[in-house]
Amino acid sequence: MTEAYFIPKSYSNSLEKGTVSCQSPSNIALVKYWGKYGEQLPQNASVSFTLSACRTKTLLHFEKKEDASTFNFEVYLDGKRETGFEPKILKFFERVENYLPFLKAYSFKIETSNSFPHSSGIASSASGMSALAVCLVQLENALIDGNLLTEFEGAERKSLQKASFLARLGSGSAARSIEGPLVVWGKHPKIEGSSNLFGTKFLGEVHKNFSNYQDTILLVDKGEKQVSSTVGHDLMHNHPYAAERFKEANSNLSKLIDIFKSGDISAFIKIVESEALQLHAMMMASQPYFILMKPNTLEIINRIWQYRNETNSNVCFTLDAGANVHVLYPEAEKKQVQKFIVDGLATFCKNGEYIHDSVGLGAKII
Template sequence: MVATPRPNLYRCKATCRAYANIAFVKYWGVVDANLNLPANGSLSMTLSHAHATTTVAWTDGPPAWEADIVVIDGKEQSGAVYRRTVSHLDRIRTAMGVNWPARVESRNSFPASAGIASSASGFCALTVAACQALAAGGHHDVPDRLHQARLARQASGSACRSFQGGFVEWSAGGDDSTSVACQVAGPDHWSLYDVVAVLDSGSKSVSSHDGHRLAATSPLQEERVRQVPSHLNAARAAIRARDLKILGEISERDAMLMHAVMISSEPPLLFLSAGSVALMRQIRDWRLQEELEVYFTVDAGPNLHVLCNEADVGEVAHRLARSPWVLDTLVNGPGPAPELRNSHLF
């Protein structure tokens, strides 16, 4: 590539805060690994207090740096995390027509890689900050947010849902231009709460990115995908009607179907822990025996997302905090779209 003009290092910097999301109807499996087109659509809520804040600066070499630098939660990255981040920076460089290296620093407000969609908020924030940094440096061909979301989707499918606040549906589509996420309802539509019960804050042995590619090996995947449209219709209607009972029942069923696919894949993926299963039973007991309106869902990890209405969030958080299996809790309402910030991490 022909060298592009050197950017102003001090102007060519931007910071974005983006929010993770929790899917009530989940996507698992891809039909096009290069474009990261999902096997099925999904529907989620953006989370108000689970976010990644990322600063990106571009330069064309000395005296700053000559290769990409990636720092996450204070630790300079190497290995798989570094390669995946640089691969996405390459994607952005190609889209923008530049060849400059970047420095990336990111901080999470929650445990990364533990089933709380850290890649969604991370790649959303990275994409917005990287594009905005180039715009700040005078680059005129910056992709709009829709194009940015499609770029982020190629790095992490669920990242495209984090480009919208509130309640968001990602249509599977059939190609890059039609696999997009749209808002179903804004953050102010419903005071639904997700109390994240952290049972394990460590990294997973297999990332969701790799796990998606095993979905097709499960004999249950085809049936799971067949049921998704009815789940989406019911969940969408429940959100519009603010009906926790219907949304909660769909969320629990859809999560269990996804984990059944994981367990029956080749090789099998077992993300749930003994504590996960015990807490699921406890939550159902609270609902069925004590009439506490509470439901769960769980992503690709051991941590549970416990859904409740605003009136019950204090009681639910208190009970979870006292659980012997729970290390920490994180209370979220519906969160906003990505936000550009004036203060930078470096």
């Protein structure tokens, strides 16, 4: 399959105006992607848990306009015009216009809200861009056959693939938010159907140990990141350790395939924590180098290790490109681990804030 697969042949319907809406979650990568090539293509395959509570809701208003020579849109976050987001949306529209040729024919008002702080390492771009992508696929389906999608879970495979394909062109990790609970993005020799163009639901055998896995996000720093993920990815070009890192990530994903099947949580922990630390090690070894972890990030990690050693718990951590800590644990340990979080970790969060979450199933039309 190539990019040409997602170029529509024609539209048989015309809509004057209307609205479409979507709710899409963030995701947390277990094997990280860090480094890309071409147009938002990953240097290595990754796999993630789709989340549930951490999500973006997007309402897309559209109205036909006479002048179809330019893009016309406004972005609102929590009811307020957010012009700071509009350059990113413009770049997204420019990237996807070939696959959504109706974009210049409409004026858009994009209303969006997050259930969590944006630009702080909880992959708000993943949930935001995937939600917008689903809205645009809804609109396109109406232009093709006159019917708006009413459900996205269980939608036709091409619609799911196109939403992930489009989302990727806005934010790479957004490709993994369309479905759940486990999604692979990036071509991997041991995963049939995997692709660099879009995320695919992991269809391998998954042990019950990983069912309804829990993720509590500790909000160490709710401010905007000092270095954006886009800049960080670009620094992987000519990085002295990049080639070995890409090989290691693909190797770790191969190991996880077997771990998901066997239910070996101890082996799962080793890979997930190693992947998180390797991600930040690549940042620290970049030129210019940078550190996104904060002192409280390290304090939390050490306390998780201490707690695990003392209790034989299966709790572990992972990180995205930011200071916040994702605390991962099996549902069977939910009560004990959440007590540990309240008693032992919340004090290291900004204003004591954290979000209890669990794995989810992906985007929903609302």
